Amino acid sequence: MGAEEPARDRPLVVAVGETFETFYAREFRPLVGLTYVLSGSRASAEDLAQEAMTATYRRWSRVSAMESPTGYLRRTAANLAASAVRRRVAEGKAVLRLTGQRVAPTTELPVLPPDDDAFWAEVRRLPRRQAQAVALRYLYDCPVLEVAEVMGISEGAAKSHLHRARTTLTRVLGLPEPGATEEAAS
């Protein structure tokens, strides 16, 4: 039975309509986390999260009818963060070309402990889609299928991005492979 494909569990409140205010209150802070890890700047992160929220608010009548308004918001924010990073890199190159001087890195104080800061810094050095997949997977504890839905790609592609990202990060962070730990212990 079941003429239509049932969606996975969602909070019922979303199913029968949710005000934007409630949605904002629930999603804003976690969203800043996403834009922070993808942009590397706390100040930009809040602006980017606000921008994503504003874009969602403008389309709220349509977005709130979607199966996953949260997925739409996160995808918007992840894309905005990627654009911001691209813009920053392009600006840096332009300054280098015109003046011969490198743009000084941002002087914001890190908001995370050094190890965690280093982890996300390496995530940002990954190709854009890999970085987004890692951020969604670990920041929101999303299953691979949900990562794929938010990014608008197939589950296989999401798995591939995550696998490549994990291989790179394990290497650059100098982490032991899971099997290696057990062998060393034994």
Add this chain to the structure above:
Amino acid sequence: MSTTDPFETRAQSAATAVHAAVRGVDMTGAVLTMHDRPTRRRGTVVLAAAAAVLVVVLAAVVVRATRDQDNGLPAFDPRPLTGATALHTQLGPGVRLDLPRTRSVMQDTAGILSVKFSDKAEAGLLAMRVASYAQHEGASNLAQDLGQDSRVHVVSASHATVGGEPATRFVVTPAPGITTGPWFCPVGGRPCLDFNATGGSTVYVFRHRGEPYVLVGGALNSDVTAAMRPLVDGAAATWQW
């Protein structure tokens, strides 16, 4: 033997640190939005309140005039909605009802069916096997629970039939100042239907094989609430086990 994955551990630690770091993020945007609304809509709210009082008075007059002598409730005959098509659901014990083609099924299990409509963004329809009312024990008399719930204002109540079972049809709005809270709680341990859904709702409560059921169509504003009403009645009229 250890089964810890160093990468997973490191990633989870990094994620936890981010969540802790954003805990103090200012929510100015939300505060502004929420404060702005009452000011902007004060006139509308006063007008709506006056209209609501008038409607309640009129409804009381109508209800009194049309009372059934048996038990005080008028009868209501739900009508199928034109153009709606059949939806076969998982809702136990196998429910079929007719809904518009603009539907999008959000949840469909033995305990709950949740549907949205693309042309009615801030609205939805739920059919549920009820485990409890507002997280209180049991659901032996849903009509009584709903009728006595001080959080809702019952605009009307009438006798109806859903799937051949005697039902009570309510039209309810939230009581002044009520914005949220658990309402009907489904079988299966999922979250209860939140009171936010009750900008205005049409509610059918009934029993089948000893189990309590509810069919609710709700919306966040009065225009959509009105548009939802024939849809909910259509679902009630075409409900089959």
